[in-house]
Amino acid sequence: MRTRIYLFTGFLDSGKTTFINDTLTTTDFCENEKTLLIVSEQGEIEYNQEQLESFNCDLVYVTSEEQWTYEYFEELKEKYNPTQVLVELNGMYNVNRFLACSLPDEWQVVQVLTTINAQTFGLYIQNMRSLLFQHVVHTDLLIFNRINDSIKKSFLRNNIKAINSSCQIIYEKEDGTINALDDDELPFDISGDELNILDHDFGIFCMDALDHPDKYAGKTITMKGKFIGRDKQIEDGFVIGRLAMVCCEEDTSLIGMICEHPAAKQLIPNEWIQVTGKIHLEYDNELGGNVCILKVEDLKVVPPLDNEYVTFD
Amino acid sequence: MKKEGHIMSKVDIISGFLGAGKTTLIKKLIQESLSQEKVVLIENEFGEIGIDGSFLKDAGIEITEMNSGCICCSLVGDFSEALKKVVHEYHPDRIIIEPSGVGKLSDVIQAVVDVHDDELQLNSFVAVIDAKKCKTYSLNFGEFFNNQIEYASTIILSRTQDINNEKLEEDIAIIKGLNTNANIITTPWDDLTGDIILNALENKDSLKEILMKEEEICPECGHHHHHDHECCHGEHHHEHHHHDHECCHGEHHHHHADEVFTSIGKETVHTYTQEQLEEILKVLSSSEDFGHILRAKGILPTPAHTWLHFDLVPGEYEVRDGEADYTGRLCVIGKDLIEEKIWELFGVK
Numbered sequence: 085m086r087t088r089i090y091l092f093t094g095f096l097d098s099g100k101t102t103f104i105n106d107t108l109t110t111t112d113f114c115e116n117e118k119t120l121l122i123v124s125e126q127g128e129i130e131y132n133q134e135q136l137e138s139f140n141c142d143l144v145y146v147t148s149e150e151q152w153t154y155e156y157f158e159e160l161k162e163k164y165n166p167t168q169v170l171v172e173l174n175g176m177y178n179v180n181r182f183l184a185c186s187l188p189d190e191w192q193v194v195q196v197l198t199t200i201n202a203q204t205f206g207l208y209i210q211n212m213r214s215l216l217f218q219h220v221v222h223t224d225l226l227i228f229n230r231i232n233d234s235i236k237k238s239f240l241r242n243n244i245k246a247i248n249s250s251c252q253i254i255y256e257k258e259d260g261t262i263n264a265l266d267d268d269e270l271p272f273d274i275s276g277d278e279l280n281i282l283d284h285d286f287g288i289f290c291m292d293a294l295d296h297p298d299k300y301a302g303k304t305i306t307m308k309g310k311f312i313g314r315d316k317q318i319e320d321g322f323v324i325g326r327l328a329m330v331c332c333e334e335d336t337s338l339i340g341m342i343c344e345h346p347a348a349k350q351l352i353p354n355e356w357i358q359v360t361g362k363i364h365l366e367y368d369n370e371l372g373g374n375v376c377i378l379k380v381e382d383l384k385v386v387p388p389l390d391n392e393y394v395t396f397d
Numbered sequence: 398m399k400k401e402g403h404i405m406s407k408v409d410i411i412s413g414f415l416g417a418g419k420t421t422l423i424k425k426l427i428q429e430s431l432s433q434e435k436v437v438l439i440e441n442e443f444g445e446i447g448i449d450g451s452f453l454k455d456a457g458i459e460i461t462e463m464n465s466g467c468i469c470c471s472l473v474g475d476f477s478e479a480l481k482k483v484v485h486e487y488h489p490d491r492i493i494i495e496p497s498g499v500g501k502l503s504d505v506i507q508a509v510v511d512v513h514d515d516e517l518q519l520n521s522f523v524a525v526i527d528a529k530k531c532k533t534y535s536l537n538f539g540e541f542f543n544n545q546i547e548y549a550s551t552i553i554l555s556r557t558q559d560i561n562n563e564k565l566e567e568d569i570a571i572i573k574g575l576n577t578n579a580n581i582i583t584t585p586w587d588d589l590t591g592d593i594i595l596n597a598l599e600n601k602d603s604l605k606e607i608l609m610k611e612e613e614i615c616p617e618c619g620h621h622h623h624h625d626h627e628c629c630h631g632e633h634h635h636e637h638h639h640h641d642h643e644c645c646h647g648e649h650h651h652h653h654a655d656e657v658f659t660s661i662g663k664e665t666v667h668t669y670t671q672e673q674l675e676e677i678l679k680v681l682s683s684s685e686d687f688g689h690i691l692r693a694k695g696i697l698p699t700p701a702h703t704w705l706h707f708d709l710v711p712g713e714y715e716v717r718d719g720e721a722d723y724t725g726r727l728c729v730i731g732k733d734l735i736e737e738k739i740w741e742l743f744g745v746k
Contacts, residue, residue, distance in 0.1 A: 096533060096534070096537050096538070097533075125536075125537050126533065126536045126537060127533055127537065128533060148539075174537055175537070176537065176538055176539060176541060204415075204416070207415055207416065208415065211415055211497055212415070
């Protein structure tokens with residue numbers, strides 16, 4: 085029978101243990117299962133072994149990344165023969181290393197779950213982007229916790245989506261309540277028919293247009309970005325975009341919008357341009373929904389920006 | 398400090414994990430102790446409390462920021478360039494480097510060494526550690542954390558006012574397990590002046606040296622010297638002496654040449670009331686059980702977070718209230734000292 089592995093990633097003090105403990109002891113997660121919990125971090129919160137045993141869950145500790153070997157997992161399989169395995173991964177360990185490890189037959193990672201303390205997120209993404217990146221890039225379900233009023237949901241969300249566009253995000257407030265957060269107010273006013281997107285707001289605008297294309301339909305937009313390349317499907321179509329640093333300067337992610345203009349053929353990739361045009365909606369089969377397309381009326385080449393990278397603050 | 402006519406720039410490296418308090422510390426040092434110096438700050442981290450430009454401008458501090466820290470990209474090139482530029486444009490008295498919290502301290506030290514600039518003088522390597530997090534970081538961060546402690550010349554614990562003495566002792570044991578030489582600052586920062594912190598960083602006020610100086614004992618060889626017989630001071634650098642304990646290779650005639658004194662020192666976070674300390678000193682000053690004590694000196698915290706300073710000579714001692722020190726310190730000099738018994742008397746391990 086298949087053994088499911090759930091991998092929990094996130095920094096020390098991000099709430100991994102509390103999350104795992106709640107899952108094991110307050111839901112029916114352990115019902116009719118033999119569970120093994122592998123812990124490689126010893127944080128502030130500790131597990132209650134006796135309590136876990138009452139849920140038919142065994143607990144083992146790992147103190148070094150070197151222990152992730154095929155032989156070790158075989159040994160665990162032999163000894164505990166679990167139907168499901170939860171792994172609490174040390175925040176400093178290399179997630180790729182764990183995922184690359186050969187596992188016993190029938191053992192398979194089925195979900196990666198990540199916890200992030202929203203209060204330190206800003207500090208960590210500025211200084212430890214590469215570590216955060218590896219927590220986020222593989223995740224299926226990401227939980228932001230300890231959110232308070234001073235933290236913008238769009239800042240959290242956009243930074244994550246730039247790294248991993250398909251993961252599901254849950255927002256948990258300081259009091260533990262979930263997803264009752266309103267969308268933030270946008271830094272620009274969208275009540276008028278014309279919208280001039282400031283360089284600083286480029287990322288927020290593109291992300292919001294992707295999520296809520298309807299509210300931009302028919303509006304005239306002016307914005308600056310790089311000519312990334314021509315669109316493969318639309319005649320005269322091209323992409324205007326800028327890069328978001330997701331790990332470091334070597335590893336970036338494109339944020340942008342599809343445009344249409346006859347001059348598309350004449351533009352040089354990475355040339356900086358300013359476009360003005362009207363947003364039309366088109367149905368995208370791949371996305372299963374509408375996307376914004378900017379029908380450009382006015383296009384000009386402009387000097388590059390001092391800071392070409394997109395931020396979401 | 399001058400060397401062959403050109404100005405030397407002292408380099409202080411302030412390492413520590415994100416949120417440990419590096420920026421607060423740097424601010425305190427700049428505001429309280431470095432107003433007379435020309436300082437340049439090189440930052441490789443975007444901290445929680447940004448050191449704002451106006452504050453630095455007021456203090457006459459130049460600031461150089463480097464790219465966002467990323468441990469998967471090499472920053473060495475950038476860093477080396479920034480450092481060279483700083484030295485040759487500003488010729489500062491002091492360069493404070495705040496590296497990224499997840500960089501290795503040894504790598505940063507090496508990067509400074511590799512600049513090979515005669516004007517740079519490595520002064521201190523500091524690791525700032527949040528006293529509340531010391532244990533969990535040591536259990537989980539491995540190399541990131543251990544490397545900072547191993548290579549630090551001074552370790553500064555932050556937020557010690559938020560933990561009890563038991564936890565503090567536990568932190569110290571973790572640190573001592575990785576580094577037995579570094580000074581460890583354990584006193585809450587609000588109780589300390591910038592000067593005391595700076596002296597601890599520069600190891601300027603060792604009790605041993607103060608005592609030896611007061612007794613006119615050469616700290617190198619343990620001999621008394623005449624005033625005019627300095628121990629090879631002046632032009633020569635002190636080097637480690639050979640096992641025969643000859644100072645200046647026997648060329649000087651020492652006063653009391655047969656008397657060789659040793660000194661023992663201890664740092665502790667143990668607290669003492671005035672009565673407890675006087676009780677201890679009464680025994681120490683009157684008993685022969687501890688060896689031949691010439692002098693003893695100490696600065697110790699009380700349970701009420703005040704500080705006691707004491708001086709002791711045979712048959713006499715003085716205890717007085719005084720300024721807080723970076724940690725509790727004891728030093729005894731004398732002959733044939735029985736170390737274990739002395740520390741046992743003070744109740745320290």
